Amino acid sequence: MIKAQRTAAFIASRLVSVVLTIAGATLLLFLMMRLVPGDFASVMLGPRATPELRVQITQAMGLDRSIPEQLWLFFSRIATGDFGVDVVSNRPILDIVMDVIPNTLALAFSALALALLVGIPIGVIAALKPGSWLDSGLALLSISFITTPTLVVSVALFLVFAIGLHWLPVAGAGEPGDTIDQLRHLILPSVALALGWIGYISRLVRASLLDTLAELHVRTLRAYGVSEYRIVGLYSLKLALVPIVSILGIGLGELIGSSVVVEIIFARPGIGSLIFNSIAQRNYPIVQACVVFIVTFYIIANLMVDMINALLDPRIAAGRG
Numbered sequence: 001m002i003k004a005q006r007t008a009a010f011i012a013s014r015l016v017s018v019v020l021t022i023a024g025a026t027l028l029l030f031l032m033m034r035l036v037p038g039d040f041a042s043v044m045l046g047p048r049a050t051p052e053l054r055v056q057i058t059q060a061m062g063l064d065r066s067i068p069e070q071l072w073l074f075f076s077r078i079a080t081g082d083f084g085v086d087v088v089s090n091r092p093i094l095d096i097v098m099d100v101i102p103n104t105l106a107l108a109f110s111a112l113a114l115a116l117l118v119g120i121p122i123g124v125i126a127a128l129k130p131g132s133w134l135d136s137g138l139a140l141l142s143i144s145f146i147t148t149p150t151l152v153v154s155v156a157l158f159l160v161f162a163i164g165l166h167w168l169p170v171a172g173a174g175e176p177g178d179t180i181d182q183l184r185h186l187i188l189p190s191v192a193l194a195l196g197w198i199g200y201i202s203r204l205v206r207a208s209l210l211d212t213l214a215e216l217h218v219r220t221l222r223a224y225g226v227s228e229y230r231i232v233g234l235y236s237l238k239l240a241l242v243p244i245v246s247i248l249g250i251g252l253g254e255l256i257g258s259s260v261v262v263e264i265i266f267a268r269p270g271i272g273s274l275i276f277n278s279i280a281q282r283n284y285p286i287v288q289a290c291v292v293f294i295v296t297f298y299i300i301a302n303l304m305v306d307m308i309n310a311l312l313d314p315r316i317a318a319g320r321g
Contacts (some may be wrong), residue, residue: 083289104270108255111193119198123205145199154192171267209240249302
């Protein structure tokens with residue numbers, strides 16, 4: 001009963017924190033957009049800034065109202081998912097963003113899954129052979145992955161496997177409805193995004209597992225003759241993975257942020273390329289909607305990570321983690 005109450009209190013506190021963080025980030029975004037030098041409508045429209053369009057944009061965005069009224073309108077619209085209508089395509093901005101979100105999420109989650117599937121075994125192998133030539137080799141490989149910029153990896157994969165060998169598609173996200181074609185278009189971008197995280201996760205798993213294997217209960221299991229592989233697989237790996245779960249929320253946020261470079265190089269439609277193109281076109285309302293989505297997704301992902309950690313290690317919910 002007490003354990004359930006602590007877990008419920010922990011989740012409630014995290015939910016309140018999430019709401020406050022999203023509100024704070026949204027307020028900061030509102031202030032930054034209002035700090036754009038010059039008339040906002042003229043800056044956004046650029047060469048298209050006719051007097052009629054300036055008046056239309058100013059009224060549509062509520063820029064002719066006082067700052068408190070603008071702030072209330074800004075929050076109330078975002079709370080209902082109303083980001084306005086794009087002046088270029090005359091489509092709802094939310095529809096434009098929602099069209100590309102699935103491509104970015106597919107890229108981010110596939111890259112994270114690849115990083116976990118490859119990084120965790122590498123870290124476990126290195127932890128089981130500390131100080132060996134295998135451990136040193138895997139350390140060198142992991143550090144090489146971490147220090148190689150995503151831009152360099154993307155260009156190298158693009159030139160070798162898409163342009164040179166013609167093994168995989170050059171650009172795009174694949175034909176809608178064709179799962180195999182979409183997966184083929186996903187391979188190179190996901191590998192480019194995942195490579196650095198493979199190295200990071202492998203080093204983190206190695207360090208965490210070595211710490212876990214040095215604890216008293218593990219020494220007791222060894223004294224009773226339990227095999228090392230059984231100790232790792234059944235007792236130690238679960239606790240060693242708690243730090244990995246902790247970085248998953250950060251990892252997803254970082255992967256979505258890094259997707260800008262990857263989506264541009266592989267001409268893949270996604271939220272990263274949408275932000276890039278919208279900035280180039282000074283289409284700030286679309287940039288605003290994209291940033292709100294990224295911030296919200298990042299915060300919710302970290303909330304889910306906290307909940308999973310609380311399940312893996314009850315000490316976290318009790319405030320002793």
